Amino acid sequence: MERHAENDGEGAPPSMAxxxxxxxxxxxxxxxxxxxxxxxxxxxxxxxxxxxxxRLIDITQEANCSSGTFYxxxxxxxxxxxxxxxxxxxxxxxxxxxxVTGDDDPAAIIEAANLAYFQAYARNAKLxxxxxxxxxxxxxxxxxxxxxxxxxxxxxxxGIADLQRRGLADxxxxxxxxxxxxxxxxxxxAFNYFVADDGRVDGKELPMEEVVHxxxxxxxxxxxxx
Numbered sequence: 001m002e003r004h005a006e007n008d009g010e011g012a013p014p015s016m017a018x019x020x021x022x023x024x025x026x027x028x029x030x031x032x033x034x035x036x037x038x039x040x041x042x043x044x045x046x047x048x049x050x051x052x053x054x055r056l057i058d059i060t061q062e063a064n065c066s067s068g069t070f071y072x073x074x075x076x077x078x079x080x081x082x083x084x085x086x087x088x089x090x091x092x093x094x095x096x097x098x099x100v101t102g103d104d105d106p107a108a109i110i111e112a113a114n115l116a117y118f119q120a121y122a123r124n125a126k127l128x129x130x131x132x133x134x135x136x137x138x139x140x141x142x143x144x145x146x147x148x149x150x151x152x153x154x155x156x157x158x159g160i161a162d163l164q165r166r167g168l169a170d171x172x173x174x175x176x177x178x179x180x181x182x183x184x185x186x187x188x189x190a191f192n193y194f195v196a197d198d199g200r201v202d203g204k205e206l207p208m209e210e211v212v213h214x215x216x217x218x219x220x221x222x223x224x225x226x
Contacts (some may be wrong), residue, residue: 018082131145
């Protein structure tokens with residue numbers, strides 16, 4: 001599960017976009033609109049065709065603009081992909097496992113956090129499939145993606161440690177290892193459900209809420225929550 005930085009007072013998580021490829025924003029409103037239209041078109045084409053098969057002409061045709069206009073804002077495919085990631089990654093974050101106070105039900109909070117994660121995944125399923133592809137063909141991007149994932153895993157580990165200190169989770173578990181295992185379970189279930197089209201049992205399609213409830217129950221059981 002991921003968390004917004006403001007939930008725990010920490011800095012923003014690492015970006016998946018290569019900052020060296022991000023240019024300064026246009027100075028005019030017209031320039032901002034044109035850049036935004038190119039980013040939207042680029043995302044549509046990347047998601048439809050995949051990273052390797054996407055050509056700049058496909059993006060300019062989708063955006064209904066000339067190649068000259070494209071090069072005013074981006075030097076090539078790598079730059080516009082970085083801009084797409086920067087634009088989209090905020091929506092790919094979600095509340096995650098917030099701090100549990102004395103009156104909270106930790107299991108209910110975990111389920112709400114997982115629901116938010118699945119809802120964010122549903123909004124960005126095609127992009128998540130694209131990111132999986134790019135991480136296998138671009139080692140530098142793969143490292144950035146893993147660094148971002150590790151930041152979220154670390155935050156959840158601190159949440160687990162807090163529950164342990166308060167007697168709400170198994171004190172014998174290693175918080176970081178436990179967070180890595182449970183976060184991996186949830187993220188892989190989301191990938192299988194939305195990307196790999198594996199949301200069926202015995203041929204019956206499972207409601208998203210049922211999947212969320214199951215992974216949340218497993219999370220709570222793994223922590224031996226009272």
